[in-house]
Amino acid sequence: MSYRPLPLSCYCGEVPDRILEVGFTSDRNMVIHFWCSSCSRVLFVSKSLEECAQYCPAPDDTAIPLDHAGEDARFLQSLGIACEPE
Ligand SMILES: [Zn+2]
Secondary structure, eight states: OEEOOOOOOOTTSOOOSEEEEEEEOTTSEEEEEEEETTTTEEEEEEEEHHHHHHHSOOTTOOOEEOOHHHHHHHHHHHTTOOOOOO
């Protein structure tokens, strides 16, 4: 399985360094809530399921192989949750 990151950027052109929340609306859209530290702005990006499907790589696409443990750690870090080393 491969995955493709969803490109996110602020109106100022900066890529957000922190995603605050990911959720879903009653009209079946995915919403990403993020913070731009460059211009101190809270942004919401909304994607329909059809748009989400368009971002999915083709099954034979040899993009980035999914590293579950690494992705989990990066996701938690993006939410501001750091895993304590044992
Ligand atoms: Zn910005």
